[in-house]
Amino acid sequence: MxxxxxxxxxxxxxxxxxxxxxxxxxxxxxxxxxxxxxxxxxxxxxxxxxxxxxxxxxxxxxxxxxxxxxxxxxxxxxxxxxxxxxxxxxxxxxxxxxxISVPNYFVFSKRYLVKSRRGELLQVLRYLNWPDDGDRLRETMQVRVYKLELKGSRWVDIEDLGDDNALFLGDNSSICVAASNFVGCQPNCIYFTHDYDTVGIGGVGPVDIGVYHLKDRSLTLGYNMDSETIAKMRARPPIWVVPTLNFH
Incomplete structure (x- = not known):
């Protein structure tokens, strides 16, 4: 066969x-x-x-x-x-x-390549963990952003995206937008989905979704979805959709 x-x-x-x-x-x-x-x-x-x-x-x-x-x-x-x-x-x-090396206390990580609105290349590291509670539900613990310095051919750790920027991370695409162009979008924040290619979503829907606030390194859900809505999304790879609008 x-x-x-x-x-x-x-x-x-x-x-x-x-x-x-x-x-x-x-x-x-x-x-x-x-x-x-x-x-x-x-x-x-x-x-x-x-x-x-x-x-x-x-x-x-x-x-x-x-x-x-x-x-x-x-x-x-x-x-x-x-x-x-x-x-x-x-x-x-x-x-x-x-x-870029990953700290020893983070076993799992995911990397993304994003272009800023000024054309800079950013590498985003998303550190993951599975709580030891028997449920094995994945969660994002921390996100770090590095900017490529072409002159020295090296990555520089940054704590501010600047210029009203917000990042959206995901398997299909990772993008940088002006936060003020979208209602409810927060600047200097990183929005992320439950990536499908790294770890399967399973039967409970996408659980590892949220917003990472780069300034104070805090995490919030950031989405108005109840558990019933999330459960209906199981086995669906999440995607970001960018409206093709002209902002003035």
Missing amino acids: EYVEDCYNHVSKATMTADPVANPDDCILVVLYGSYREMALIRPAKDTAWTKIVVDATTMPWDMMCQKNDMYVLQQGGELHYCDISDPCNLKIKLIASK
Whole structure:
């Protein structure tokens, strides 16, 4: 019997470099896929096969971001790699920032790559824990934000997002917005969902959702949802939806 991998979770993240309808010749689709989070790309208007991307064979890609033909890949240890993907036959990958170590008292963590509204690259570390109460419900304990300093090729710990910024973290995408553009959104805060690719949601719905306040390092729920509503969301990977509105 041939083994077939669970296709429901086969692609954990996908991103495109251009609108496939408006600019089909410039569109490149990049995906993170499989149990080992491998990477591949394809140009839908030009290619008939996928091109595999090997960033670093010693560790797994954890998050990625594309800006036109510039691809940034955040590795499991926090290293950041860059690659120009305009020519899939000539991919040259280079390390541009070293790793960030996780404190020993945090066993589990998740990393995100986010672009600030000023174009800076941010690495966000989310530290996780399972309370020893028999329920095994995951909870976020702390969130730290690091800004990439290109001159020194290093990550700098920051405690203020500045410029009215708020971050939204999740498996499908992680984004930075102006908090004042959205009713109820708080500046210098990090909104997060229960990531599906790290730990399954289970039968009780998404439990690890909330808001981390960067200034005083506190956590709140931040969502007006009762337990019945959350229970109906079980097994649904959470996503963020950004309205395409013009703010003045």
